[in-house]
Amino acid sequence: MNTTGKRQSALARILGLLSQPVHHYQPATNIFLDLNVDRMADELQLVEQGRERGAQNRPASDGQTLDDIEHQIIEKIERHKQDSHSIYLDHLHTYDERVTALSFEERFATIQQAAPEAVGDFRAEATVGRDELFALRRRLNESEIERERFRARHRIERPARLASPGKIILKVGILAILFVIEVVVNGSFLANANIGGLLGGLVQAVVFAALNILASFLCGMVLIRLVNQRSFFLKLLGVLSCHGYLAFAVALNLTLAHLREIPPTISGDVGQEVLRRLQTAPYMLTDINSWVFFSVGFVFSLVAMADGLMFFDPYMGYAGLERRWLDASNQFAGARSELIDRLRDIREDCTDAMNNAARDLSVRRGEYDSLLQGRGRLAQRFTQHQNQIEQAGRALLEIYRESNRRARSTPPPSTFSRSYTMERIIYAGGEPDSTAREHLRKMIAETQALLNQQIKAIHEAFDNAVKTYREIDELLPEKKSG
Incomplete structure (x- = not known):
């Protein structure tokens, strides 16, 4: 369990195994220390002690036990043997801890549980994606049906x-x-005909320009576009709107032309004068500039109307349907691509984690074999070291006895001719037998085979997921346009 109370995923548990060290210790470099016979002989003063005790004919010729000096030598030898044995046990404990730290059983249990779960999690993710994709495809299908019915x-x-x-x-x-x-x-x-001069002409110009440009644009975008409709009533309304627009544009720009020709000194209401001229003589413009003014305004109105007419698709309502269909299609295609990429990333993560777990088992198996070999070499080294201790003990006893013999006037005791034999320490620590090692190798091979099977299963699940994503198009096929 993590700190949030949620159970770790199978992939996280496999990756957690790989973050653990192979063992808790660095390889040990301590060796058994060999005894220095000459130095011990000097420290114990064996030559002097042998000469002194030999001059006194000690030990007695009929003595059957070792004397004090010989016991002192053997005591030194035994003490060193026990110290070496402690070192040997410490090293054995280190090897045993390192073997235990390999934690094969924990890894076997975790991998055997987590690897199939990782495949199950992958399939669940693919199923969730398929449901999400199916909903998007159904929405796209409905948009296609609506679009095709509209076209038909x-x-x-x-x-x-x-x-x-x-x-x-x-x-x-x-x-x-x-x-x-x-x-x-x-x-x-308009400034020439306005009593307010340039400022008054600009105010009138803004009002009439907004009416001329914006009204023409809206007529072209909404009303005149109705001429493209299949409905006779809407087409007729569009034709009437077109004529109405032309009348409106001509009337508006004639109004501006007449407004320009009215002098600012005229008495009475300017608006009523313009209306009177439009009713009595609408085309009686006395100044050529007025006709230019009318033509410019009328051309701008036509351009604005054409801009509105082509602002969207000529057939009203068709562009909105097409855009909704394109949005649904792009959303479906993008979601499918994103789901496949996400499954591909999960597949690569799972594959890498399982491959690393398999390699980790191989590394730990090599470490295990190396530890067993080191443990065996340690036992051999301790046996050889006990031989060296025994030989050192014999050498020390011989130094003392030889010095004693030379200084004696009586025959040495019979014990001087006995060779020293040290009691060996044999550690029955339970070396792993060949059956246990073979069982471990078998378990590692089976676990690696399981990992390979799950990697193959994840690849098959990915292929099946991609196939089911494509099958959604077959379940809800795209409508073919005419």
């Missing part, structure tokens, strides 16, 4: 003309440019 009902065989962000910006920019130009032109023309 209105007898449309072409794709919709969608306005890209760049085109929208361009068309809005054209409107803005037309508006600014018309304000400047109208302001300069």
Whole structure:
């Protein structure tokens, strides 16, 4: 369990095994220390002690036991043997701890449980993705059905003309440019006939330019587009709207032209005078500049109307359906690609973790064999060291006895001719037998085979998941357009 109380995933447990060290100790370099016979002989003063006791004919010729000096030598030898034995036990304990730290049984149990769970988690993830993808595909299918029914009902065989962000910006920019130009032109023309001069002409120019440009744009984008509809009533409404727009554009720009020709000193209401001229003589403009003023305004109105007419798809309502279908299609394709990439990442993570776990077992098996070999070499070294201790003891006894013999006047005791035999320490520590080692090798091989099987199962699960994602298109096939 982690700190949040949630159970770790199978992949996290496998990766957790790999973060643990192979063992808790560095390889030991201590060796058994051999006895220095000459130095011990000097420390015990064996030559002097032998000469002194030999001059006194000690030990007695009929003595049957070792004397004090010989006991002292043997005591030194035995003490060193026990010290070496303690070192030997310490090293054995180190090897045993390192073997225990390899924790094969824990790894076997974790891998045998976590590896199949990792495959199960992968399949569950694939199932969740399939459900998510199915919902998106059903939404796309509904959008396709709606789009195809609309095309069939209105007898449309072409794709919709969608306005890209760049085109929208361009068309809005054209409107803005037309508006600014018309304000400047109208302001300069109307200033001559306005009592407020240039400022009054600009105010009138802004009002009429907004009405001329924006109204023409909206007529083209909404009303006149109805001429493309299949419905007779809507088509008729569009034709009438087109005529109405032309009448509106001509009337508005004639109004501006007449407004320009009215002098600022006229008495009475300017608006009523313009209305009177439109009713009695609408085309009686006395100044050529007025006709230029009318033509500029009317052309700008036509450009604004055409801009609105081509702002979206000519067939009203078709562009919205097409955009919704494209959004659903892109969402489905993006989700499928994202799900496959996510499954591919999970597959690679699981494969790497299981391959690393298999390699870790091989490394630990090599470490285990190395530890057993080191343990065996340690036992041989301790046996050889006991031989060296025994030989050192014999050498020390011989130094003392030889010095004693030379100084004696009586025959040496019979014990001087006895060779020293040290009692050996044999450690029955329970070396792993060949059966245990073979069992471990078998378990490692079986666990590695299990990991390989699960890697193969994950690859098969990935292929099946991708296949089921494609099968969603077969369950809900895309509608073929005419």
